[in-house]
Structure formats: structure tokens, C-alpha cells
Amino acid sequence: MIRNYFKIAFRNLWRHRGFSALNISGLAIGMAAGFLILLYVGFELSYDKTHSRGDSIYRVVADIKTPSEKIEANMAAWPVAPNLQQEFPEIIAATRFLTAELPVQLGNIKFVEPRVAAVDSTFFKIFDFELLKGNPDKVLNRPNSLVLSERTAKKYFGEEDPIGKTLKIQEDGVAAEVTGIMKNIPENSHIQADLLLSMITLTQPPNNYDAEWGNYGPSVYVLTATGTSPEALQAKFSDFLERRTGDRMRNQKMFVTLLLEPFQEVYLRSERGGDITGSINNVYIFSIIGLFILLIASINFINLSTARSVERAKEVGIRKVVGAGKNQLALQFIGESVILCLIAFVLATVLTAIALPYFNTLAGKTVSAGVFSNQGNIGYLFLISVSIGVLAGIYPAIVLSSFKPKTVLKGRFSTGNKGGFLRKGLVVAQFSISIALIIGTIIIYNQMQFMHNQDLGFSKEQTLVLQSNIDDSQKALTEAFAALPGVKSIALGSSVPGAGNSAAYSEIENKNGDLQVANLDLYFVNEDYIPEFGLKMVAGRPFSRDFATDSTQAMVVNEKTVQLLGYAKPQDAIGARFKQWGREGQIIGVVKNFHFRTLQQEIKPLTMRLDPRETSLIAIKISPQDISKTVSAIKETWQSFVPAEPFDYDFLDEFFDRQYRAEERFGNLFLNFAALAIFISCLGLLGLAAYSTIQRRREIGIRKIIGASVPGIVNLLSKEFIILVGIAFLIASPIAWYGMHKWLQDFAYRIDIEWWVFALAGVSALGIALVTVSFQAIKAALANPVKSLRTE
Structure with a gap:
């Protein structure tokens, strides 16, 4: 008996191999994507779990x-x-x-x-x-x-x-x-x-x-x-x-x-950060996406299986006439569904193995060395595939094995309204997920663009940064750099924007005349630092070599420091006394706020002082013409002065952008998986369109005979899917808004979620649905009506 089940199953798969390939590939892609996300989530959750006494x-x-x-x-x-x-x-x-x-x-x-x-x-x-x-x-x-x-x-x-x-x-x-x-x-x-x-x-x-x-x-x-x-x-x-x-x-x-x-x-x-940090919110988001993709793939598989099963109604009727029992028929349908899923499981494993190196690169870390490095994950994927097969086979098994043979053999078989509601509900679920992912993708992309294009308050273009020793050779080295043709200016500092800073115990005179205690960020700089980075003075003056006391008694602060001290306007802070790390003096200038930290963090109060003993970084502003030649000249000069030191440099714009690499990787992963989810949703919609076309082929034939046009029939078949996408849009929009609103809270500087994002997502989903449905609708509208009516 079991042998007979397998024989019938494989005959049906081979007879409709195009349909089977579509069904298997959609599920395999979904399972592979879910498997990759499972590997990523598992890796993130495994951090710091290798220590035997880790909980202590x-x-x-x-x-x-x-x-x-x-x-x-x-x-x-x-x-x-x-x-x-x-x-x-x-x-x-x-x-x-x-x-x-x-x-x-x-x-x-x-x-x-x-x-x-x-x-x-x-x-x-x-x-x-x-x-x-x-x-x-x-x-x-x-x-x-x-x-x-x-x-x-x-x-x-x-x-x-x-x-x-x-x-x-x-x-x-x-x-x-x-x-x-x-x-x-x-x-x-x-x-x-x-x-x-x-x-x-x-x-x-x-x-x-x-x-x-x-x-x-x-x-x-x-x-x-x-x-x-x-x-x-x-x-x-x-x-x-x-x-x-x-x-x-x-x-x-x-x-x-x-x-x-x-x-x-x-x-x-931890919200306090560290040298290496992750995000539990990102883990939650990817877990949900993985679940969504598996859910979409399962819905797609069920819809396609249901659409195909209707065509086998007469086969089932004949088999019941010759003695097949209800349980035998149900087992046959469930078995065929499980076989399809197991084939998809094998294909998903192969796809995961092929995609894993690319996925590791996209994630920026070795999430997994190989598909079989964790046998437990393979076991989970196998159980998921069997479960999907059983669930996908239950509905057609129950429906098709329970009807009366004479009804089907007379051509009056129908699954009823309940079946229609189920399939339409599944498509609404699919497109709700897809629209939510489209909205999320647009918002993440816009936030990344916002961070890249945000006015940072300083100039970071064509600035080469070197780490040097603070000794007598530094002055000669910088003078040699300044003489090179492509070098426009040189500045020295203890840090550059985005590269970290020191925090200093400070006492600064506030608006009441008291020395206010604060732990403030501190940059040590030279006189060329403020003009080279294009920092704008809003009050007072920058450091100058014309004032000898600037090197020992002067401080420049940013607007946030002025606000912290309670002054009404920046000019009021000029002349305020300070004590900081053994130095005393006065504030001589206020610079406009600039982003010396990442855009995930708010601008904090900043103090700046001259101190050549602390300025180990050399920032070289170079001409945009023939950059490679200028860099080579800088390298030759470096090697002539400090031949034993490696020439290791960064361009400031690239260095600053690297701070957002984790967010960019998150965005790229999100985009890739969202695209996969949408693609699998289209397969599900194709399944429902195929089912609807089969159910209404006689109606279409009659309409064509009495004069219906091809556009009219396409419109007839597409209308109900437009309604389904509209319902999905109404469900997805508030959910996506809430999720993206929570995600944006991790950024101190962020975009607003505009109405057009939802409109664009809705139009995109509608366009995708129409293109998918129109393929089946046009095919049905162009079919010969005689063939459609021949079975009556």
C-alpha cells in the first residue's frame, strides 16, 4: 500500500512537473532564508555563552x-x-x-x-x-x-x-x-x-x-x-x-x-555600550522576519497545493468508486505534500550552503562556518519542513476525501465559501507582511541616507589622518608635509571627529558666577585645527599664535557647553573662568555644535585646549586633484623621517562612515530578506490566481462567447485581488509604523516617518500584485472558450 502511495505521488509530481517545480522552489527559497536567519539569530544569542561560570x-x-x-x-x-x-x-x-x-x-x-x-x-x-x-x-x-x-x-x-x-x-x-x-x-x-x-x-x-x-x-x-x-x-x-x-x-x-x-x-x-556591541532589537526584528518568511512560504505552498488539488477532484471520485477509503485518500494527499516538502528541505540545505559565504560577508562576521556545523539547526529545519507538509496536505485531504463521488463526476464540485475565505485570508496575511517589509525597507534606507547626508558641522572631505609620535620629529615631519604640492593644510589634535575623546573633570564659571563642576569631553588641538575642519565660531575667536597665553590659559567650547552653564547666548560665556586638569584660564571662543560623536548619540558639551604634548594625530587636508599622487608623496616623506614606523592612514570621511557599518549591514540584510519575502508572496498570489482561474474558466468562456473583451475579463479577475491588497495595506500600515518608530528610537538624530512612505509601499504592493495576477488573467482571457465549455 505504501509503495503504491509513493508511486502515485511521484507520478503526479512528474505529470505536473512545472507546477511541482514552482511549489518546491518557493518553499525551498523560504526555508533557506529562514535557515540563514536562524543561524544569524543563534550566533548573536551565543555571544559570551562559552564560559563555564558565565552566569557568575x-x-x-x-x-x-x-x-x-x-x-x-x-x-x-x-x-x-x-x-x-x-x-x-x-x-x-x-x-x-x-x-x-x-x-x-x-x-x-x-x-x-x-x-x-x-x-x-x-x-x-x-x-x-x-x-x-x-x-x-x-x-x-x-x-x-x-x-x-x-x-x-x-x-x-x-x-x-x-x-x-x-x-x-x-x-x-x-x-x-x-x-x-x-x-x-x-x-x-x-x-x-x-x-x-x-x-x-x-x-x-x-x-x-x-x-x-x-x-x-x-x-x-x-x-x-x-x-x-x-x-x-x-x-x-x-x-x-x-x-x-x-x-x-x-x-x-x-x-x-x-x-x-x-x-x-x-x-x-546593555545600553552603556562598549568596544563591541550588538542590538537585541535587531535580533528581535530578524527573528520576526525569519518567522514571516517561513510563514509566507508555507502560505504560498498551501495555496498552490490547494489550487492544484481541485484539478484532481475527478481522480478522487473515480478512486472512491473503485473502493478507496477516506483515510487512504487523506493519507495520500498528506504524503504527497510531505514528499514535496522533503524535496524542498534538501534543496533549501543546498541553497543555504551556496548562500552562506555571501551571507557571512553581508553580516560582517562568520555567522556559521558551514551548514552542518550545527546539527541541531538542520534538525529544526527538517521538522519545520515535515510540519509544513502535513499542514499543507490537511486541507485538500479533508475536503477532497469527504465529498460524494457522483457529485464530482457530474462536474459540480465546489470547495464552498469556507475554502475561499481561507485562501483569501492567507493571501491577505502574505501581503500584510510584504507591505510591512516594504515600509520598513523604505524607512531604513531613508535613515541610512539621512545619516550619510546629515550636516555634521565640520569638513571631513579629502582629510588624511596619521598617528604620529609626540616628539621632536613631529614638527619637522609636519613641516615637510606642508611643503608637498598637493597638501592644502595640516592640523594636530588628540582626536578627530568620530574617533573618540577624553573626558575631563572640569570647573567652569556659570551664569551665576559659580564654578560649576562637570565631566566634559576634551579635545587637545593646535591653532590650525578649527580652521582646517571648518568649525564655525559663533562667539569670540579661535586659538591663535598671536596670543602667547592661548597655549596655557585659553579654552574654546561648543554651544552645548554654553547651554549647560546656563548662559542665554554664546557671547555671554566669553571670559568665563575655568579649571581643568591642572590648568586655569578663560573661555575665548564658542564653536557651533558639530557631531564629534556618531549620529546615534546626541551632541554633548565639548571643551578644546592647546597642548602640543597631547596632539598625536596629524590631519592633512589634501587637494582633490590627483589624490593618489599626493598620498604617495606623503608616504615617501613619512618613510624618510620615520622609516621604522609603518605608514598607516585613514581618510576621515571613510573613517566616519565606518561608524555606521553595523546599521548599513542591518539595512542590507533587511532589504535582501524583504525582497525574498515579497518574491515568495508573489508566488502565493500566483497560486490563488491560478486557482481562481480554474474555478471560473466556464464563466470566462461564456463571457467571451457573449462578447466580453480581454481587458474586461482581466479586470474581472483582478478586482478581488486589489481588494485583498487594500485590506492587507490597512492591516500592515499601523504595525509597520509602530515597529519602525521603535527602531528609530535608537538614533538621537532620525528622520520623521512621512505619509508618502505608506502610499509608496501600498502602490508598490498593488503594482506587484497586478503584474502577478495579470499573467494568469490574460492567459485565461486569451484561452479558447470552446475548450473551457467542453467539460459541461
């Missing part, structure tokens, strides 16, 4: 309250980690984690390692990163100790054993010993480094970081004992801070609260 690890963060603001920092003061470990028995170990670039020299060749972290000796006690060589308790307990990742060890020493060998580090070329080799840190970790430097290297004398309670720099992680309540431990921190630094907080009017963030939630759920 916390990141220590700080809320810093000043009279001006509340700062939610993602770090803690330098002395916090060692003192917490000494103070609380509930804390087994604490480590600091400070990322930086580090000059590294091997022989006469110098490198700049971009992924370096200074950590305490307890690092491997807290985290389960695998140490291949070296004692985890000792590899980082001495100054100038290095632990290299496998790839970094191979880069410097090839196949040699690097343990005990030395590398020269930092600008002064201090010898550092390689004490350990660790396995490359997995990509699904927000803690990333290829070279670990012992923290004692930085904290040993003459540095005094371990006593500087007002100095914030490293991230802090603690491992707590099993059963420790984080809330109870966190409640003890206020007394701890009072004993250690209470007088300092009161004197400086900066009051600190330490908090514990679960380590496994830092990447996706």
Missing part, C-alpha cells in the same frame, strides 16, 4: 552624578577592581580590561597591533579562554609580560616556539617577554584581543593609577562565588566607595554609584 561574571559600571549631569559610564575607576577583590569575599577575582593600539617591534620591523588589551593576572581565572602554553596563574603577573593569540604568535615567530622570546613594545621600545599562547578568542565574544599585556606594566611606578579614584579608563569584570546575590553585593558598594573615596567625591561634587551588569547581557542588552 559581571561587568562593573558606574553612574557618575555631578551638579550638571548624570553620566552612565561603561567602565570604572582604575582602583576599583583590585580593591573590590580585597574587600569582598563574595568576589573570587576581578580584572581590568583596557583596549588600545600598541607599537610592537621585532628586530628592525615595527608594527602597530590594533587588538591589544591590558589585563590583570586574574584574567584567565575569570574567563575560560583556552591557554595553549603557559601557566594561567603566572603568565600575566609580572611587568612587560605578553600573551599572544595563535595567529599573532604565527605572525611574529612562524612555527618557532615563542615562549621566552621578547618583543619590543611601546614608543620607547621596552623589551617584553612572551609568557603564554592562547587560542584565538572566538568571534562570538565581546571581549576581543590578539595580544594581552600584563596590567602591572601600566600601573607600576612611576604611574599611580591604582590610587586614582577619579580616573576612569578600563572595563572591570568580576567573578562572584556561587549563590552570590548581585543585588545584595551591589548594595554594599556605596559604603565601600564612602570609605575609599568619600571625601574626594564631596570635594569634587562628583558622586559615584557602582552597578553590576550580567556579563552575558553586555553585548546585546
